[in-house]
Amino acid sequence: GAVVSQHPSRVICKSGTSVKIECRSLDFQATTMFWYRQFPKQSLMLMATSNEGSKATYEQGVEKDKFLINHASLTLSTLTVTSAHPEDSSFYICSASTQGALYNEQFFGPGTRLTVL
Amino acid sequence: AQSVTQLDSHVSVSEGTPVLLRCNYSSSYSPSLFWYVQHPNKGLQLLLKYTSAATLVKGINGFEAEFKKSETSFHLTKPSAHMSDAAEYFCVVSDLGAGNMLTFGGGTRLMVKP
Numbered sequence: 501g502a503v504v505s506q507h508p509s510r511v512i513c514k515s516g517t518s519v520k521i522e523c524r525s526l527d528f529q530a531t532t533m534f535w536y537r538q539f540p541k542q543s544l545m546l547m548a549t550s551n552e553g554s555k556a557t558y559e560q561g562v563e564k565d566k567f568l569i570n571h572a573s574l575t576l577s578t579l580t581v582t583s584a585h586p587e588d589s590s591f592y593i594c595s596a597s598t599q600g601a602l603y604n605e606q607f608f609g610p611g612t613r614l615t616v617l
Numbered sequence: 618a619q620s621v622t623q624l625d626s627h628v629s630v631s632e633g634t635p636v637l638l639r640c641n642y643s644s645s646y647s648p649s650l651f652w653y654v655q656h657p658n659k660g661l662q663l664l665l666k667y668t669s670a671a672t673l674v675k676g677i678n679g680f681e682a683e684f685k686k687s688e689t690s691f692h693l694t695k696p697s698a699h700m701s702d703a704a705e706y707f708c709v710v711s712d713l714g715a716g717n718m719l720t721f722g723g724g725t726r727l728m729v730k731p
Contacts (some may be wrong), residue, residue: 501659506660543707543721566724593660605651606719610660 503527504596506609511551513584514617521579523594529574529598534606535567538591550577584616619644623722631730634694638725640682640708643689647662650691651709651719652682661707667691678702703729 503526513519523533532551536544548564550556550571558564566588568580577596581588591613595606624639641649649668653661665676672684682693691708708722 543724608661
């Protein structure tokens with residue numbers, strides 16, 4: 501149980517285009533989903549937290565107009581990188597937790613490698 | 618506020634020898650602590666978690682960690698390293714004051730020599 505998927509696993513796009521990444525909880529209802537970014541050889545950095553049906557809460561320094569997050573259902577959250585540039589190239593990881601989750605446990609997706617040319 | 622410090626950015630061991638990955642934390646409340654492993658270009662896999670029950674926590678693949686409140690530590694150990702253990706390891710803390718937020722350590726890259 502507690503499986504989280506991400507799609508696509510890898511994407512290459514041209515500078516200026518937008519890219520959408522999906523995060524799905526496959527066997528549980530995710531009341532909260534998190535989006536992280538990871539640069540090579542670095543730790544995960546929380547970008548934003550989203551609760552189903554409400555606006556995402558962005559961490560300081562993360563541009564909400566650039567990284568659009570939608571959490572329209574209890575099993576799906578999307579991250580759209582708008583007008584992508586090479587500096588947006590990174591590994592994006594989502595995680596999900598459920599209301600009343602014990603011990604604040606989050607379940608992580610396998611990640612999406614974004615390369616912007 | 619909560620924070621995590623992984624004391625070694627790189628650890629190198631020989632196959633068959635013990636593994637020790639060090640982690641110290643800071644938390645305002647009773648923390649939950651986790652160790653995750655990440656293989657290259659992969660997501661995070663939970664190794665084990667401490668949730669205020671037994672202080673010695675056993676996880677998958679022979680790993681275990683001991684919660685020591687007096688030392689604010691949660692070091693990860695394994696008696697005998699395998700080549701497949703080579704990966705990045707993250708110590709993570711969460712406490713009641715942070716809701717569902719996790720705070721990650723900087724990571725420790727474990728290298729296993731044949």
